[in-house]
Amino acid sequence: MATAVPVFEERRMSIGRVFQRAFAAISLNPFVILSLAFVIGALPGLLMTYFMYEIGLTNPAVLRSGSISSWGIAAAGFVSSILTFVISSLVQGALTRATVSANEGERVSFGESLAAALRVLLPLIGLSILWALGIGFGFILLVVPGIILLMMWSVATPALVVERQGVFAAFSRSAELTKGAKWKVFGLCLLLLVIYWLLSLIVGLVGLGTFRGSSPEGLTATNIVGSIIVGTIFNMLWGTIQPSLYVELRQWKEGDSADSLAEVFA
Numbered sequence: 001m002a003t004a005v006p007v008f009e010e011r012r013m014s015i016g017r018v019f020q021r022a023f024a025a026i027s028l029n030p031f032v033i034l035s036l037a038f039v040i041g042a043l044p045g046l047l048m049t050y051f052m053y054e055i056g057l058t059n060p061a062v063l064r065s066g067s068i069s070s071w072g073i074a075a076a077g078f079v080s081s082i083l084t085f086v087i088s089s090l091v092q093g094a095l096t097r098a099t100v101s102a103n104e105g106e107r108v109s110f111g112e113s114l115a116a117a118l119r120v121l122l123p124l125i126g127l128s129i130l131w132a133l134g135i136g137f138g139f140i141l142l143v144v145p146g147i148i149l150l151m152m153w154s155v156a157t158p159a160l161v162v163e164r165q166g167v168f169a170a171f172s173r174s175a176e177l178t179k180g181a182k183w184k185v186f187g188l189c190l191l192l193l194v195i196y197w198l199l200s201l202i203v204g205l206v207g208l209g210t211f212r213g214s215s216p217e218g219l220t221a222t223n224i225v226g227s228i229i230v231g232t233i234f235n236m237l238w239g240t241i242q243p244s245l246y247v248e249l250r251q252w253k254e255g256d257s258a259d260s261l262a263e264v265f266a
Helices: 016-029 030-054 059-064 070-102 110-119 121-140 144-150 155-161 167-178 182-205 221-254 258-265
Strands: none
Touching: 016 030, 016 070, 016 121, 016 221, 030 070, 030 110, 030 167, 030 221, 059 182, 070 110, 070 155, 070 221, 110 121, 121 144, 121 155, 121 167, 121 221, 144 182, 155 167, 167 221, 182 221
């Protein structure tokens, strides 16, 4: 039986409501959302970090010794980047499915959420690559263009997953939805950055430090647990807040109910 979630009628964009939507989705379907954030979010990233450590790519002493060729370093970096894009695409696509459905009180399974991401995986990967390249290049150009693109493209992923648009259409749709609310979106991104920093700081202070590639003991139990905690929580937050922002912007601009949004997955 579906659990009711908050219904918002006021036609103005609110960051507070974005968080309300995200936390309502988490409370409605906590097992699935936490599982998605852990299984296809934090865990693969940790395994990739462990692999990079084992072959010496995170150890300055190994790199200085020349035991790994520059081609080997470049190949490992390329594979790592591709895997990162694939993982991030899967996480965001699956959590978008779970979050948008939760906005109408519908619980979806882990498999249903993952299937929704897999159906648009290639476009999601292409979008992630262009998103990273565009914003990265924008930050090189005196930072401000990167910030502008970050705000403009902040809901491109949920636009692609929900509306089944192409990559460039999703960027345009995101720019359309964020028009008039970019500073609020910027404030939301800053808040998430602060939350991530605080999470890392708290975990470090209680002895669950982040991974140290040059540490002689390598990956310790506290390194592993700390990485999993921070990775899972942040994946869960970003993975639910981004589609919640999309729903809030769409309702603000167009007055769409959560019901009409969820119909695309029927």
